[in-house]
Amino acid sequence: MVIYGVALLATCMLVGLIIGEVLGVAINVEANVGGVGIAMLLLVLIIDTLRKRERLGEPTQDGLSFWGAMYIPIVVAMAANQNVVGAIEGGPLAIAAGVAAVIAGFLFVPVISKIGKGRSNSYDHREDGRPL
Amino acid sequence: MIDVIFDTLIDNGLVFAFALIGGIMLIAYFISRYLTRGHVHGSAIAIILGLVLAYVGGVQSGGENGIADVQLFAGISILGGAMMRDFAIVATAFGASMDELKRAGSIGVLSLFVGVILSFVVGVVIGLLFGYTDAISLTTIGAGAATYIAGPVTGTAIGATSEVITISIGAGIVKSVLTMSATPFIAKYIGLNNPRSAIVFGGLLGTTSGVAGGLAATDPKLVPYGALTATFYTGLGCLLGPSVLFLIMGMIFSM
Incomplete structure (x- = not known):
C-alpha cells in the first residue's frame, strides 16, 4: 500500500529528529544536530534491507518516490517563504559577510573534493575482498 | 463574489499552495525552454521566482516570512515550511546509494x-x-x-x-x-x-x-x-x- 511508504518515511523522519534533539541536549547546543541526516541514513538502511529481502512492494516505493518528486515544488515554496527583505535590510556588512562566505565555500568545493579523490585512487576497494 | 473566492482560497490554503506552486513551475519551465533555450534549468528559475515573490510579500506585509505573511498566501508557509521541507529531503534519500x-x-x-x-x-x-x-x-x-x-x-x-x-x-x-x-x-x-x-x-x-x-x-x-x-x-x-x-x-x- 502507498501509505506504507509514506508512513515509513514519516517514521524515519520523526525518529531522526528525536535523535537529533537528544544529541543537541547532550552536547548542550540549542539546535537539532543532524536529525534530518540521521533520518536519511535510517531510510537508506531500511530500504536497502527491505530490497535485499524483496519485501519492498511497488506501491510502497510509489509512496516514497512521490514525496521525493515533490521536493522541488516544496523548495520553491520554501524560497517564497524566505526573509529576502531581511537579508537586504541587514545592511552592507551582512550582505558582504554572506556573499564572501558563499564565494569561499564555492572555491573550496574542488579543493576538498580532490583530497577525497586522491585517497580513493591510491586505495583500491576491491582489495578488501581479495583472499590473502 | 470576490470575497467568496478569497475566503475559499484562504480556507484551503495548502491546496491553493499546490495549485499556485504548480503554476509557478509551469511558468518557470516555459521561461527556461523558450527564453533561455534550456540553458538555465527550470527549477533554478522557479526558485528565483519564489525569492522574488518572497521579496514582494516582505515589502507588502513587513513580515519575516516572505509571501506567506500576505494572508491570501499563508498556505505557502505550510508547503514551504521546515516540516514539509525536511520530509521531502528525507524522501530524496530513497534515490541515494x-x-x-x-x-x-x-x-x-x-x-x-x-x-x-x-x-x-x-x-x-x-x-x-x-x-x-x-x-x-x-x-x-x-x-x-x-x-x-x-x-x-x-x-x-x-x-x-x-x-x-x-x-x-x-x-x-x-x-x-x-x-x-x-x-x-x-x-x-x-x-x-x-x-x-x-x-x-x-x-x-x-x-x-x-x-x-x-x-x-x-x-x-x-x-x-x-x-x-x-x-x-x-x-x-x-x-x-x-x-x-x-x-x-x-x-x-x-x-
Missing part, C-alpha cells in the same frame, strides 16, 4: 569542519573591515556567516548586542538566498556533478535551505548527498561558535 554515502563519509566530516571554520573566518575578516574589533561582536558575525541560526545562538550565548545579532542573522540569510540562486550557475566550474562533490558542497556551504535549493536547481539526483552533510552543519556551528571559536577569538581580540 548506500555505497556512495559510505565512500564519502570521512570527506563529509572533513568538509563540515572546514566549512564552519572557513565561513567563520570570512565573517570575522569582513567584521574587522567594517570596524568591529571586539571578540564578542566578531565571533557573532563569524557564526552568522556560517548559518542564520548559529549566529543568534552564539550571540545570545556570549552576550552580543542586538544590533550585532541582527547583522549575524542577515549574513546567514544572504548566504542562504545566494546559495539557492547562484549554485546552478557556478556548479560546472567547481565540479559539482557527482555524489562526492555534492557531499563536500553540503558540508562547506551548510545552509540547509540554500544547499537544498541550490542542488535541486543543479541536479536533483545530488540533493540527498548534499542535504545529508548540510543538516549537521548548523549543529556543529552552534557547538563550535560559543565555545572553541569564541575562546580563540578572546585570545586574539579584546573583549
